[in-house]
Amino acid sequence: MKIWIDADAAPRDVKEVVFRAAKRLDVVTILVANAPVGVPANATTVRSVVVREGADQADRYIVSNGEPGDLAVTADLPLAGLLVDKGLFVIDPRGEEYSPATIASRLSMRNFMDDLRGAGVETGGSAPYGPKDKKAFASTFDRLLTKAIRMAETSSE
Structure with a gap:
């Protein structure tokens, strides 16, 4: 079981x-x-992978290397959809879990908002990342990480 971070824009x-x-x-x-991307010197289990520049190269790497039961952190909804379909646990930086039950509606809303912006409608943006977001992320992350670890332990027995 691994944790994957789409790190280009992760807070x-x-x-x-x-x-x-x-x-x-x-x-x-x-x-x-x-x-x-910097990683703490004392973080022996953390590493950084730099992919070649280009649209969606990091996404492709995560999709290619992530495995069912892994946990991924991304704000990229199309990437989240691919990872959910592959069987990964997926969470966004604000603490929202993406699952087979929720990803289709989230992608649909994203595409709708993208169409509005393409038509010139001002839709605003996300609020700045703050302490409430960090708390929500930490809570959901802890729950999903526990679930992923238990799943990995069960499958290795």
């Missing part, structure tokens, strides 16, 4: 929560980005 707070959990639980964590 620092999210990475810190994941790094602490990875160290505490000895879980391999891989940050994937188009540019180098």
